[in-house]
Amino acid sequence: MSAPAGLRPRHVTVDGRRVRHRVDGAGPPVVLLHGIGRSxxxxxxxxxxxxxxxxxxxxxxxxxxxxxxMAGPATLPALARFVGRYLDAVGVDRPAHLVGNSLGGAVAMRLAVAEPSRVASLALVDSAGFGREVTVALRLLAVRPLARVLLRPSRAVARRTERAIFHDPGYVTDERIAYALELARQPYAARVMAEIVRDLGTAGGVRPQWRDELLAEVARLDVPVLVVWGDRDLILPAAHLDAARARLPRARTHLFADCGHMPQIERADELHRMLREFWSAGAAPPAG
Structure with missing residues (x-):
């Protein structure tokens, strides 16, 4: 899973804080945003x-x-503001295609609402924000005493997490498990994850207030939206795609068969083709 030469991460300073990123290629800007506890x-x-x-x-x-x-708590609005500051730091001065998985999808939508001039399109991949249901592992993190226990890094937890993310067990490799454990051992990882979980949900599931407000605002935007889902997602169920169709009736949608929470990995080639077709069919940003 190591990146080839030229595609390795580097660092940039955003609001005085070190941020790891990759930037490659030439053409219209695309920003890829991962999920909670991921990279x-x-x-x-x-x-x-x-x-x-x-x-x-x-x-x-x-x-x-x-x-x-960040200096302050990790909340959805704060994460969206961060992406805007990141774009400033790296000199992106034209609308960008945002592609967000899970939490990253909600961050992308929040940025589009707060700063619509920055966004050329939204591609939401098994995105947070469309329903209350979420895996019990995340719901329990909203309970402070349990969070302290559940967020202790362990190989067993890392293995269970990877198994929940992917439908095809072939993707649950020793290397992926080891990397998940490495992420969990970062000194700030548990605190930030708990902050985000408590901001977005409770032990009963994802809070409806921020979801309803956000989706209503996204529906009013003049921005192309693509929503895709894996039909075997154990983190955010595929039924959320029906909610996306209802709340964002102009959005293009697709359900991947025999796929878990990360179509960008399990259906990489298909999603890649879909993104290019989506952008070429009317989601291209203006020249500049």
Whole structure:
């Protein structure tokens, strides 16, 4: 899973904090945003495929992977503001295609609502924000005493997490498990993950207030939206795609068969083709 030469991560300073990212290719800007407790490596395949024709940015969100946490709490609005500051730091001055998986999808939508001039399109991959249901492992993290116990890094937890993410067990490799454990052992990882979980949900599931407000605002935007899902997602169930169709009736949607929470990995080539078709069919940003 190591990145080839030229596609390895480097660092940039955003609001005085070190942020790990990758930037490659030339053309319209694309920003790839990962999920909670994850890192930019979840988008390695898409990064490599999209660099032919696009300027691709993969970034570790604050408090994830190689990025230091923000000065304040990690909330959805704060994470969206961070992405805007990141774009400033790396000199992106034109609308970008945002591709977000899980938490990254909600961050992308929040940025589109807060700063619509920055966003050319939204591609939401098994995105948070469309329903209350979420895996019990995340719901329990909203309970403070349990969170302290459940967020202690262990190989067993890392293995269970990887098994829940992927439908095909062939993707649950020793290397992926070891890397998940490495991420969990970062000194800021548990605190940031708990902050995000408590901001977005409770032990009963994802809070409806921020979801309803956000989706209503996204529906009013004049921005192309693609929503895709894996039909075997154990983290955010595929029924959320029906909610996406209802709340965002102009969005294009697709359900991947025999696929878990990360179509960008399990269906890398298919998603890549779908993204290019989506952008070429009317989601291209203006020249500039």
């Amino acid at each position: 930019l490596r979840d988008f390695t395949d898409q990064h490599e495929l999209l660099t032919h024709g696009f300027r691709v940015h993969s970034v570790d969100l604050p408090g994830h992977g190689g990025s230091l946490p």
